Amino acid sequence: MTLAITPGTTTAVPAVVGADLRVPLVTGERVTYANLDHAASAPCLQEVRDAVDELLPWYASVHRGAGFASQVSTRVYEQARDRIRKFVGAHASDTVVFTRNTTDSLNLLARSVPKNTAVVLFDSEHHAALLPWRGPNVQRVPAPSSSGAAVVALDRALAAAPVGPRLVIVTGASNVTGELWPVAELAKVARRHGARIALDAAQLAPHRPINARELGVDYIAFSGHKIYAPFGAGVLVGRADWLQQAQPYLVGGGATSKVTDHGDRLGVAWSAVPERHEAGSPNVVGVHALASACEILSRHWEQTVAHEQELLTRLQDGLRTVPGFRELAILTDADKVGVVSFTISGFDAGFLAAALSAEYGIGVRDGAFCAHVIVGRLVKQVGSHEERAVRASIGLGTTAEHVDRLVAALRTLVTEGPKWTYVQRDGRWVPQDDNRTLPPFLA
Numbered sequence: 001m002t003l004a005i006t007p008g009t010t011t012a013v014p015a016v017v018g019a020d021l022r023v024p025l026v027t028g029e030r031v032t033y034a035n036l037d038h039a040a041s042a043p044c045l046q047e048v049r050d051a052v053d054e055l056l057p058w059y060a061s062v063h064r065g066a067g068f069a070s071q072v073s074t075r076v077y078e079q080a081r082d083r084i085r086k087f088v089g090a091h092a093s094d095t096v097v098f099t100r101n102t103t104d105s106l107n108l109l110a111r112s113v114p115k116n117t118a119v120v121l122f123d124s125e126h127h128a129a130l131l132p133w134r135g136p137n138v139q140r141v142p143a144p145s146s147s148g149a150a151v152v153a154l155d156r157a158l159a160a161a162p163v164g165p166r167l168v169i170v171t172g173a174s175n176v177t178g179e180l181w182p183v184a185e186l187a188k189v190a191r192r193h194g195a196r197i198a199l200d201a202a203q204l205a206p207h208r209p210i211n212a213r214e215l216g217v218d219y220i221a222f223s224g225h226k227i228y229a230p231f232g233a234g235v236l237v238g239r240a241d242w243l244q245q246a247q248p249y250l251v252g253g254g255a256t257s258k259v260t261d262h263g264d265r266l267g268v269a270w271s272a273v274p275e276r277h278e279a280g281s282p283n284v285v286g287v288h289a290l291a292s293a294c295e296i297l298s299r300h301w302e303q304t305v306a307h308e309q310e311l312l313t314r315l316q317d318g319l320r321t322v323p324g325f326r327e328l329a330i331l332t333d334a335d336k337v338g339v340v341s342f343t344i345s346g347f348d349a350g351f352l353a354a355a356l357s358a359e360y361g362i363g364v365r366d367g368a369f370c371a372h373v374i375v376g377r378l379v380k381q382v383g384s385h386e387e388r389a390v391r392a393s394i395g396l397g398t399t400a401e402h403v404d405r406l407v408a409a410l411r412t413l414v415t416e417g418p419k420w421t422y423v424q425r426d427g428r429w430v431p432q433d434d435n436r437t438l439p440p441f442l443a
């Protein structure tokens with residue numbers, strides 16, 4: 001989907017809870033937290049918190065009570081399906097199943113595809129998208145180095161796929177590199193080969209508008225906690241038929257329309273989708289938060305994208321001045337959301353992350369980001385022997401000061417070394433004699 005971006009419109013992005021959070025350093029000082037880990041879990045939007053606050057007095061059982069508050073909660077839950085459908089530009093006939101997160105959504109889809117479905121995916125996918133599909137019918141295509149090569153590789157893979165139902169899984173934005181995958185082009189190829197396509201939108205949904213109809217995708221999965229609504233809900237949106245034919249994902253109350261006692265066995269009539277896959281008491285708070293976040297982001301795309309792109313450029317320009325910095329890249333020609341994974345030669349990623357936190361109050365991620373296959377390959381490409389990298393990721397809670405602090409901290413760590421002693425404990429670097437105090441509610 002095209003989006004006009006006006007440079008310099010970085011004000012007026014939605015505010016996050018915890019923007020002024022103060023964290024302790026090992027030196028005893030306190031500083032404002034620089035959260036550069038939005039790709040893992042984004043902070044809650046202020047407006048999402050307000051929406052949750054508004055709901056809480058009315059909070060009651062969903063689908064299970066005649067009381068007025070139950071009816072309100074049920075209405076909130078059911079209306080959220082349309083709010084989400086609108087956010088992703090889904091077809092009116094698409095079903096919206098609420099889950100816990102993207103992992104849950106993709107596992108549900110994997111359990112629902114017809115037997116012998118041929119599945120094609122790139123091996124750069126996050127484990128949530130990679131691992132639910134295994135067996136002889138799965139083709140894992142080596143990650144290509146450009147968007148054009150991705151389209152060609154998918155075309156070839158589908159041409160070789162067995163006849164019968166086919167499904168392509170693709171991420172909208174890589175959680176390792178932030179690169180945007182050519183989803184519309186891949187969907188065209190899928191369609192030409194009679195395949196359906198599922199979009200892992202965990203990293204795309206918080207950063208770019210999505211329109212399932214324009215993109216031509218059949219399923220979309222994403223998580224509340226990555227889209228500024230950390231209340232335990234996720235979603236799978238898409239074509240109803242396979243989901244309707246599948247056995248319920250979980251069994252229990254809510255997924256059944258009638259249970260009868262036949263003595264030696266129970267007769268069970270399962271509900272239709274979406275309830276068929278939503279057994280148990282629904283998470284109405286999480287779902288309301290998720291739908292509210294979608295609407296808030298929808299009102300601010302221009303500012304959000306401009307804000308993040310400006311900070312991404314600042315981050316990449318700054319990091320390139322750090323001696324030994326090497327950025328990981330898969331699709332070298334693609335635009336990116338605000339995710340930069342990197343190695344610094346001679347420095348362990350876990351040590352850098354520990355020192356950034358302990359001495360500078362900066363939160364980044366280190367490791368292989370639940371994408372071991374691709375991270376293992378990319379770190380080798382940049383000459384590192386460790387199968388680990390550091391990831392800095394930007395979102396609505398990020399400021400220019402956070403970015404500058406990270407760049408300055410890395411320059412100091414690399415050129416002058418740490419000011420504190422670090423030791424390895426259970427395979428992780430930690431500050432020796434770490435006396436940072438936890439917040440009072442944990443004491």
Ligand SMILES: Cc1ncc(COP(=O)(O)O)c(C=O)c1O
Pocket residue numbers: 039040101102103104126128129171173174175200202203223225226370
């Ligand atoms: C691209 C991508 N897909 C899927 C997931 C899994 O999301 P969740 O942990 O919310 O299930 C993540 C999480 O980092 C991700 O980045």
